[in-house]
Amino acid sequence: RRRLALPVQRPARRRMTNRIPPRSGTAFTLDRGQRLTVIDPEGVQVADLLAYNRADVAEVISAGRTFDYAETIRLTTGHQLYSNRSNVMLEIVADDVGVHDFLLTPCSHATFDHFYPDLPRHRGCFGNLAEALAPYAITADMIPTAFTCFMNVPVDGRTGRLKVLPPVSKAGAFASVCSISRATAAGPRSTRRCGSPNGCNGASLTRSMPISRC
Numbered sequence: 001r002r003r004l005a006l007p008v009q010r011p012a013r014r015r016m017t018n019r020i021p022p023r024s025g026t027a028f029t030l031d032r033g034q035r036l037t038v039i040d041p042e043g044v045q046v047a048d049l050l051a052y053n054r055a056d057v058a059e060v061i062s063a064g065r066t067f068d069y070a071e072t073i074r075l076t077t078g079h080q081l082y083s084n085r086s087n088v089m090l091e092i093v094a095d096d097v098g099v100h101d102f103l104l105t106p107c108s109h110a111t112f113d114h115f116y117p118d119l120p121r122h123r124g125c126f127g128n129l130a131e132a133l134a135p136y137a138i139t140a141d142m143i144p145t146a147f148t149c150f151m152n153v154p155v156d157g158r159t160g161r162l163k164v165l166p167p168v169s170k171a172g173a174f175a176s177v178c179s180i181s182r183a184t185a186a187g188p189r190s191t192r193r194c195g196s197p198n199g200c201n202g203a204s205l206t207r208s209m210p211i212s213r214c
Contacts, residue, residue: 020047020187025128027136027186029054030179035093038149038187043171047187048106048125048146050133051081051089054182057138059083061090063102063145073155075100081147081177089183094176097169101151103162106143132186149175 019041020026030036030051038047053059065082067073075081076098081090107124123130130140150169153162179185 023122023128025125025132025186027132027184030183030185032179032182034179035176036090036179036185037094037174037176040097040150040167040169040173041171043169043173044167045169046101046151046167047149048129049149049177050129050143050146050186051083051179052133052136052138052184053083053087053089054184057136057142057184059085059087060142060144061147063147066102073103074098075102075147080180084144088180090177091180092175093178094174096173097150097167097175099150099152099168100175101148101153102145103153103155104148104151104164105145129186133184136184138184 018026038049051061060083061081062084065084065086066075069082070079075092077092077095079092080088083089106126106129108126109121109123111124112119112121126143129143133143150167150173152165152167154165155162
């Protein structure tokens with residue numbers, strides 16, 4: 001008798017979408033192999049992204065380790081984001097824009113006091129992240145430099161001087177990362193010094209589960 005090859009039934013994807021309100025943040029857990037997509041719904045916006053080891057939150061995403069191993073500050077599809085213990089936490093698996101920042105820290109009260117002393121101060125992305133991460137026993141002092149999706153910070157190759165320019169992302173632009181470890185991820189939305197006329201950090205976060213392993 002001939003055997004018939006039957007199609008393999010794969011589990012359906014479940015997508016969870018969270019649009020972050022202005023001047024707020026969100027945090028959630030990701031299992032290994034899950035994908036997180038950060039979407040710029042209006043264009044010319046940015047979103048800070050952090051990741052911690054769920055089993056030990058002292059391990060956190062690291063700009064220095066990532067730049068060292070990638071040998072570039074221009075991170076995009078195919079690059080991996082490392083932790084302070086040199087473990088891969090996330091991998092960029094899709095990128096509509098190709099321009100992100102991993103140099104500048106999340107803005108805070110101190111940021112506004114420094115750059116805009118004559119304007120009303122607010123807690124910025126740092127405060128939003130701190131509030132979102134508090135339920136996971138992550139304190140403000142444990143917040144490192146964030147990977148800021150779509151933020152445009154060119155560096156002068158001769159002088160090393162930084163500029164904060166408007167993002168080049170258009171409405172609907174996205175970047176997707178795949179979790180390589182069991183992680184806690186967080187992202188804020190707030191006005192910050194990011195060069196965006198749209199108030200920055202108007203991100204939507206879409207999680208897909210289950211997905212294929214990265």
